[in-house]
Amino acid sequence: MSLLEAAKAVRENAHAPYSNFKVGAALRTSAGVVHVGCNVENIAYPEGTCAEAGAIAAMCASGEREIAEALVIADAPLPVTPCGGCRQKLAEFSGPDVKITMMTMGGESLTMTMAELLPGAFGAAHMENT
Ligand code: THU
Numbered sequence: 001m002s003l004l005e006a007a008k009a010v011r012e013n014a015h016a017p018y019s020n021f022k023v024g025a026a027l028r029t030s031a032g033v034v035h036v037g038c039n040v041e042n043i044a045y046p047e048g049t050c051a052e053a054g055a056i057a058a059m060c061a062s063g064e065r066e067i068a069e070a071l072v073i074a075d076a077p078l079p080v081t082p083c084g085g086c087r088q089k090l091a092e093f094s095g096p097d098v099k100i101t102m103m104t105m106g107g108e109s110l111t112m113t114m115a116e117l118l119p120g121a122f123g124a125a126h127m128e129n130t
Contacts, residue, residue, distance in 0.1 A: 003028060003071040004103065006036050011051070011073055014038035018045065023080065025051035027059060027070040035059040052086040056093065067094040071101040079103055079110035087118040 003026040011024025016039055023039045037054020052072060059067070070090065074080040079102035082090060090100065096115035103109045115121075 001034060003034065003069065003101070004073070006034050007071050007073045007103075008105075010036035010038045012038075014051065015040045017041060018043075018048075021074060021076075023051035023072065023074045025055040025070065025072045027055050028068045029059060029064045030066040030068045031064060032068075033059075033062065033064060035062065035064075050083060050086050052082050053089055056089055059093070065093055067098055069099050069101070070094070071103065073103040073105065075105040077104070079108055081110075081112075082117065088121070090114060091118050091121045091123070 006026035007024040010026065011022050014022035014024065016022045018041045026034055026036045028034050035055050035058040037051045037058055039049065039051045040054065041048035072080055072082060081102055091114055094114040096113060098114045099111050100114060100117055101109060101111045
C-alpha cells in the first residue's frame with residue numbers, strides 16, 4: 001500500500017471531535033514496513049496526541065526504530081506541516097535526509113527533508129559530555 005493510501009485510510013479513524021481536524025500519518029521503515037497513526041483528541045485538551053506520534057508509537061511497538069519516509073495528510077487549504085513537538089519526535093527516528101511529505105486532501109503536496117523541518121535539532125551530539 002502506498003503511504004498516501006495508508007495515511008488517507010487511517011485519517012478516517014481520527015478522533016477529532018474538538019478540533020474537527022482529522023489528520024492521518026503513514027511512515028515506511030527502513031525494513032519496508034508501513035505504520036500508520038491518526039490524531040486522538042481528549043476532552044482534557046492537552047492530552048490529545050498527533051497523528052505522527054501515533055504512527056511512531058506503532059513503529060516502536062513493532063520493534064522498529066528507523067524511518068525511511070513519512071507522509072501526513074489533512075483536509076486543509078495548504079499542506080499541514082508537523083507541529084514542533086512532532087518534528088522532534090520524527091527526528092528521533094529519521095536521519096537528516098529523510099523526506100517528509102505533507103499533503104492536502106485536495107492533492108496539494110509539499111516534501112521537505114527532516115533537516116529542513118527541524119534545523120539545528122537537539123540531538124545525541126549535544127549530550128556527548130554526559
Ligand atoms: N495535528 C496532527 O495530528 N498532526 C499535525 O501535524 C498537526 C496537528 C492534530 C492535533 C489536533 O488533534 C488537531 O490536529 C488540531 O491541531
